[in-house]
């Protein structure tokens with residue numbers, strides 16, 4: 001959600017005449033969009049602000065703004081601790097940033113504006129999309145649950161659903177621009193409909209996305225097991241462009257811990273959903289989030305998590321060691337677990353999941369997959385001369401775009417080079433725990449409107465003007481990919 005909000009902030013500022021800075025040190029304006037879910041968010045923010053203080057002192061007119069969840073939580077503490085900050089804004093008023101910057105400049109004093117509830121649904125604001133081929137589409141914001149480890153409800157407020165017509169209009173507009181993959185986004189995405197009085201609204205939305213011509217891949221993140229209903233499974237299985245991929249946070253396999261977390265499902269309900277998903281879509285890749293060492297977690301509780309992981313056979317799991325988030329009920333609970341116990345359990349869980357991820361990935365060897373070529377997904381691509389992308393089930397695939405067939409030609413390549421946004425068909429020859437490799441030539445390369453959009457964007461001349469900085473310090477991955485970008489997605 002924060003990554004998508006950053007796209008909104010960039011769009012707003014570009015709409016107001018600012019231009020993206022080529023390097024952080026060139027920026028006239030630096031905006032920090034903070035995430036309070038991340039561990040040590042405040043230390044990292046104040047560390048970064050401290051580093052910028054001398055830069056600002058040496059650069060007259062430079063402005064620094066702090067927004068997002070931590071700003072919503074800390075409010076004017078930020079300007080007390082870092083008086084060189086010009087603007088503090090919250091999660092409910094990101095649309096005010098250009099005005100606040102202007103007011104800070106004219107009045108020559110810091111502007112702190114935090115609203116208690118949402119004014120405008122953020123998706124009605126201008127956006128500067130990071131990716132030309134894949135896009136986030138927010139369908140709801142906020143959350144009506146009260147998980148005891150989570151700060152989101154306090155900072156993002158109650159769930160607010162966007163009207164289906166507005167969502168589909170945004171999806172269609174994106175497809176017109178060349179986007180071929182969308183990820184529907186909500187803190188509790190499958191609770192969508194509770195605010196507009198339709199319990200099947202989410203499955204209807206998936207089916208409606210299936211009717212958008214030119215849209216090739218639909219994903220969503222993150223669903224809550226409590227709200228995961230059979231109509232959603234049927235919509236996933238029956239809508240060809242909805243990918244057979246599910247990221248569904250488990251958090252714990254122990255019923256007692258789930259109760260203490262105030263997560264209303266239990267282990268059998270969670271595994272029951274997975275069974276139904278696999279029955280309807282045997283090829284589905286399922287991933288999850290797990291917290292280890294929640295207050296009061298016993299060895300038996302942890303064994304239940306290991307048991308659930310063995311049963312569920314996740315393709316990937318994002319595992320976190322519990323650490324207190326100030327302002328959450330769990331931070332005040334008795335039975336906080338010593339660090340060394342949490343660490344030992346965490347290592348056991350990671351080792352088990354690595355083994356399962358690897359075994360599951362080995363099952364992909366020999367399969368022929370369509371890979372949507374991505375930008376910036378393969379950290380070693382430059383060195384290995386490979387390209388990377390995502391399979392339909394969101395597995396990361398590296399391939400060699402120059403591999404040649406028996407005829408000596410890169411097979412299937414219709415002449416031009418493969419671009420991010422294009423689709424290549426490759427055979428998987430090797431599996432590692434976190435990626436797949438296709439070492440042979442591509443069977444086919446399909447040039448797509450998304451590849452054309454990427455090419456238009458990269459060949460456009462760079463405008464000049466006031467330089468905007470969205471710091472790269474701690475910035476998440478650029479393109480929507482639930483597996484790579486959501487970080488410690490608490491839900």
Ligand code: SF4
Pocket residue numbers: 143144145146147150151152153187188224490491
């Ligand atoms: S963990 Fe997810 S479901 Fe629970 S309160 Fe946070 S956002 Fe809501």
